[in-house]
Amino acid sequence: MLNHNLSDENAKLAKLNDLLFNNNINLNKLELNHNNLNNQLSKSKHILSVKYNLKLPIDDAEQIDLKLLELKIKNIKAELNQLGPVNIHSIQEYKNVLERFKFLKEQSNDLKVSRNQLKSTMSKIDKEVVIRFKNNFDELNESFSNVFREMFGGGKAKLLLTEPDNMLSTGIDIMVQPPGKKIPQY
Known part of the structure; x- marks a missing residue:
């Protein structure tokens, strides 16, 4: 037991x-x-x-x-x-807009520079045009006066600028006085 x-x-x-x-x-x-x-x-x-x-x-x-x-x-x-509501894409959209803004800003600056260069070039061209036009006009005026005297046996002829102070937009008047004639002045 x-x-x-x-x-x-x-x-x-x-x-x-x-x-x-x-x-x-x-x-x-x-x-x-x-x-x-x-x-x-x-x-x-x-x-x-x-x-x-x-x-x-x-x-x-x-x-x-x-x-x-x-x-x-x-x-x-x-x-x-x-x-x-929260736009979960807003950060990426902001980056895209910022990148686009920078690109457009560069383009704008390039256009401003180009515009200034173009204005400068146009100003140089305008000065050259005025100089050449004045020289050619003076030569033409002298030749016109000589040819007129030879053709008509005397008299007077000359070319006049309508706006001598603004050579780029001036017009040309022809003034002639054949031999023996008097032209009244206006």
């Missing part, structure tokens, strides 16, 4: 050892879960702190006032709604 009691006690001890072993495994699992939950809580606190500028109690998760937190979330959502 003693053997039987000892055997029963050994069986009970083995069951208790198995139970203790299983409880230790369960305790390790619970501690691991507890550590994982603490890590997740820390990450969540960090995200709330960085993203939403919310400061939560650092050590004691039970100190969190859920109603206050819900109120803050509600206020943040209301502020976001007041901002209206």
